[in-house]
Amino acid sequence: MPSIYAVKPAFQNLLRPLVTKLARLGVTANQVTIAALILSSTTGLLQMFADAHAAVFLSLPLVLFLRMALNAIDGMLAREHGMKSPLGAILNELGDVISDTVxxxxxxxxxxxxxxLVVLLVITAILSEMTGVIALQIGASRRYDGPMGKSDRAFVFGAAGLALGFDIKPDTWLNGVIALMLALTLFTIINRARQALKEIA
Known part of the structure; x- marks a missing residue:
């Protein structure tokens, strides 16, 4: 199924010069992963305060873009600059789930x-990432199949945050968007499981 994740290789190519500079400066993949988690957690906490919600939600697309960039950077540092580690794998998977949640x-x-409805979406998003990781346990590759993967969720929530930041009131439209995301996330779980089984077959 199509997903924004498909553009990741092109995005990585744009980031590669920066990644090389960071590696030369001694920045580690785990440090970048933790930075992404801190950025997400701080933004999530700020979103909880009603007085600041307009400005914070307006910044959400930028935060989500930076998080996506940091996620790509930590992976490239790990793979291309010899920084892979068991701790890094744990931080990477847990960091994504925690960031989505907050x-x-x-x-x-x-x-x-x-x-x-939001709580159900967050739970199914966690399950979709678990399904992608479980694929490794049965001998398949880590599955990132769509149609509602991490990048797709970030795009939709970023767009919703932009609308809220411009003072478009959350109403029926946002509940509808979240309900659609929930349905697509449930399908993503099934799709990842199916593709993992297909891969090992």
Missing amino acids: LYLPFALLPGVYGW
């Missing part, structure tokens, strides 16, 4: 938004 759960606090 960035998206605050949407449940918005007036007019069905909080339970």
Whole structure:
């Protein structure tokens, strides 16, 4: 299934000169992973304060883009500059799940938004990432199949944050978007499991 993840190789090519400079400066992959987690956690906490929500939500697309860039950078440092480690693998997977949780759960606090729907989406997003990791346990590759993977969620939530930042009130439209994302995430879980089984067959 199509996913924004498909553009990752081109995005990595743009980042490669920066990654090389960071490696020469002694920056490690794990440091970048932790930086992405701190950025996400700080933004998520700020989103919880109603007084600052307009400005914070307006910055959400930039934060999500920076997080995506940092995620690509830590992977390239690990693979291309000899920084792979068991700790790095743990930090990478846990960091993604924690970042998704702290960035998206605050949407449940918005007036007019069905909080339970956001919570269900966050839970299924975690399950979709677990499904991708479980593929490794059965001898397949880490699955990143769509249609609602990490990059796709970031794009949709970034667009929603932009709308909220411009004072478009969260209403039926946002509940509809979240419900659609939930359905696509459930399909993503099935698709990743199916593709993993197909790969080992």
